[in-house]
Amino acid sequence: MNERTYSRIAACVLLAAGAFAASSAVPAADIEVSDAWARPTPPGAEVGAAYFKITNHGKSDRLVSASSPVAKRADLHISQMEGGVMKMRHLDSVEVKAGSPIAFEPSGRHVMLTGLKKPLKEGESFPLVLKFARGGSVKVQVSVRNEAGGMGGHPEMNMAR
Numbered sequence: 001m002n003e004r005t006y007s008r009i010a011a012c013v014l015l016a017a018g019a020f021a022a023s024s025a026v027p028a029a030d031i032e033v034s035d036a037w038a039r040p041t042p043p044g045a046e047v048g049a050a051y052f053k054i055t056n057h058g059k060s061d062r063l064v065s066a067s068s069p070v071a072k073r074a075d076l077h078i079s080q081m082e083g084g085v086m087k088m089r090h091l092d093s094v095e096v097k098a099g100s101p102i103a104f105e106p107s108g109r110h111v112m113l114t115g116l117k118k119p120l121k122e123g124e125s126f127p128l129v130l131k132f133a134r135g136g137s138v139k140v141q142v143s144v145r146n147e148a149g150g151m152g153g154h155p156e157m158n159m160a161r
């Protein structure tokens with residue numbers, strides 16, 4: 001086998017691996033979403049919030065929308081202190097610069113899940129799809145766990161309208 005044949009085979013293997021990755025909807029090559037989690041919600045709760053980290057290994061991108069089968073809506077929000085009160089604002093998109101990871105975390109940016117179809121139960125997980133302007137859709141599993149963080153409590157519940 002000469003070198004050229006070898007590199008052609010290697011390319012085929014890479015292509016096959018890429019096709020497999022795409023079909024199983026693992027994160028797109030450039031965008032890495034890690035540590036996705038959400039707090040459990042009490043029975044009957046309509047809203048929840050999902051958190052994660054985004055690392056961009058490619059060119060600058062924007063997170064433009066989110067969706068999940070567990071909720072009617074999944075919106076990009078940010079919680080901020082305004083006059084001593086935690087308030088939430090809607091974000092049209094979130095810039096994800098190359099090489100500077102950003103965090104979605106309690107008391108900060110989050111994906112707001114509205115119209116929950118059932119409570120988020122500790123120990124379970126659910127899919128969340130994040131759509132990027134360049135990178136396309138990235139599907140992650142969000143694990144539900146009770147974790148302290150930020151201001152504590154559920155500041156995301158106090159929606160400023």
Ligand SMILES: [Cu+2]
Pocket residue numbers: 049077078088110111112156
């Ligand atoms: Cu919110």
